[in-house]
Amino acid sequence: MTVVGYVPGAYDLFHVGHLNILRRARPDCDVLIAGVVTDETVLRAKGKPPVVPLVERLQIVASIGFVDQAVVDTSTDKRVMWERLHFDVLFKGDDWKGTEKGALLESSMASVGVRVVYFPYTAHTSSTSLRALLARQLT
Structure with missing residues (x-):
């Protein structure tokens, strides 16, 4: 049986944290699909555009070698993408683990037989911290 993995994200200001989650997900599936969230969805979810x-x-x-396919992800509801891709495992950073949004994701994915696997969040580098650094440099 082929195991399909899915890694959703904004992937804004691509950095080592993004690379780490894709690298860590690769050995846990046969096919790795990365969902790149639309500009509008990022704006709704984070309050600012990418x-x-x-x-x-x-x-x-x-272009990342660990990724077999990159697709446009149009929703914060990962069931929408599951309906389209029928992945077996969804990978997220562990900043979601133990949170309300993580529990909702786990419940939604479990209802269709999808495992949620968390990988360590790269706390020292994030798009938010890079954005803040850029803002300071521009002022």
């Missing part, structure tokens, strides 16, 4: 536009974020993620 710095790098969707088409460029998609090209960056698609």
